Amino acid sequence: MDAFVLQLLNGLDKGGAYALIALGLTLIFGTLGVVNFAHGALFMLGAFCAVGMRKMLTLSTKVKDESVTFFDSFKEVPYLQLWFGDTGKQLIDYAVPLSILLTIPLMLLLGVALERGLIRHFYRRPHADQILVTFGLAIVLQEIIKSYFGANPIPTPAPAVVAGSANVGAWLGLGDSVVYPWWRLVYFGFSALVVALVFAFLRYTTFGMVVRAGMRDRETVGLLGIDIQRRFTIVFGIAVIVAGIAGAMYTPILPPDYHMGMDFLVLSFVVVVVGGMGSLPGAVAAGFLLGVLQSFASMNEVKGLIPGIDQIIIYLVAVVILLVRPRGLFGRKGVMED
Numbered sequence: 001m002d003a004f005v006l007q008l009l010n011g012l013d014k015g016g017a018y019a020l021i022a023l024g025l026t027l028i029f030g031t032l033g034v035v036n037f038a039h040g041a042l043f044m045l046g047a048f049c050a051v052g053m054r055k056m057l058t059l060s061t062k063v064k065d066e067s068v069t070f071f072d073s074f075k076e077v078p079y080l081q082l083w084f085g086d087t088g089k090q091l092i093d094y095a096v097p098l099s100i101l102l103t104i105p106l107m108l109l110l111g112v113a114l115e116r117g118l119i120r121h122f123y124r125r126p127h128a129d130q131i132l133v134t135f136g137l138a139i140v141l142q143e144i145i146k147s148y149f150g151a152n153p154i155p156t157p158a159p160a161v162v163a164g165s166a167n168v169g170a171w172l173g174l175g176d177s178v179v180y181p182w183w184r185l186v187y188f189g190f191s192a193l194v195v196a197l198v199f200a201f202l203r204y205t206t207f208g209m210v211v212r213a214g215m216r217d218r219e220t221v222g223l224l225g226i227d228i229q230r231r232f233t234i235v236f237g238i239a240v241i242v243a244g245i246a247g248a249m250y251t252p253i254l255p256p257d258y259h260m261g262m263d264f265l266v267l268s269f270v271v272v273v274v275g276g277m278g279s280l281p282g283a284v285a286a287g288f289l290l291g292v293l294q295s296f297a298s299m300n301e302v303k304g305l306i307p308g309i310d311q312i313i314i315y316l317v318a319v320v321i322l323l324v325r326p327r328g329l330f331g332r333k334g335v336m337e338d
Contacts, residue, residue: 002177006293007170013184015291016191020246021268022275022283022332023198024239030215030278031232035130039055040265042240046103046247047256048145051154053099057092069169094159096252114235126190138261146258153255158183183252190249193241193283195284201238202280211235215220215278267327270318276331290314 062074080088160183169178202208275282297313
């Protein structure tokens with residue numbers, strides 16, 4: 001039971017990342033019909049927004065070390081600590097969650113710029129053209145990050161208050177044998193909150209209702225005098241924001257490097273296809289489902305029976321589901337069934 005709970009928790013926090021990236025991918029495909037192979041790079045950019053925020057907060061200067069009395073000695077002290085004391089230390093400690101304040105406006109501006117400057121010209125082009133141009137964009141973005149931040153992963157710690165482990169076993173009545181990192185629990189809760197906010201926005205606001213109507217029948221909504229293209233541009237920006245904040249909050253779990261976007265991109269496209277192209281509930285459900293399956297497949301007992309199963313389980317499940325149901329678990333009839 002202890003091993004089961006641990007693997008379930010591992011799968012849920014990993015599935016949270018898959019679900020958030022897949023949610024953004026599905027928003028873009030469902031509204032604009034664009035297959036965005038740069039979405040993993042946007043996740044990576046969000047992670048480096050957190051890295052950049054920490055670098056800004058830790059800008060420092062040399063001050064004399066008063067603890068050394070025999071000779072002059074200097075140490076690096078962050079400006080925030082010099083100016084604000086303990087409050088400055090806390091701001092530095094909370095660099096990752098504070099990075100959301102930087103990530104949201106930057107990713108929104110980037111998303112609007114990409115949609116208006118590039119993506120818009122490929123709406124009516126074949127999907128192969130869309131894949132080529134967005135994949136090329138992803139390579140350009142990751143090379144820019146590589147040239148500025150280097151090729152090595154950059155550790156970015158979580159706030160000290162959630163740096164330890166939670167006694168999950170005590171919560172579930174299993175004793176003290178099940179402990180789990182606090183930040184991973186925070187990330188799962190964060191991903192669930194973001195998913196809920198996106199669904200609430202699309203379901204309960206007038207803007208969201210119009211967008212959903214446009215996803216169903218774009219021409220009819222346009223004939224009603226609504227500038228559906230402008231709303232789709234905003235939705236594209238929202239999808240980019242979701243990818244960015246997902247990456248920013250994931251940095252304490254996986255130190256970011258320039259290639260992390262590609263690693264998540266392939267898996268996230270599998271998630272989207274399994275859930276159903278254009279289906280938002282399908283993207284979220286498939287993200288968590290495949291995250292949990294991948295986690296259980298990584299157990300030593302399972303790998304002992306089927307070596308390497310943890311590397312291919314997601315693709316095996318995708319093959320089975322698509323053979324039985326080509327449109328995916330929640331896909332609309334006719335999508336991917338021609």
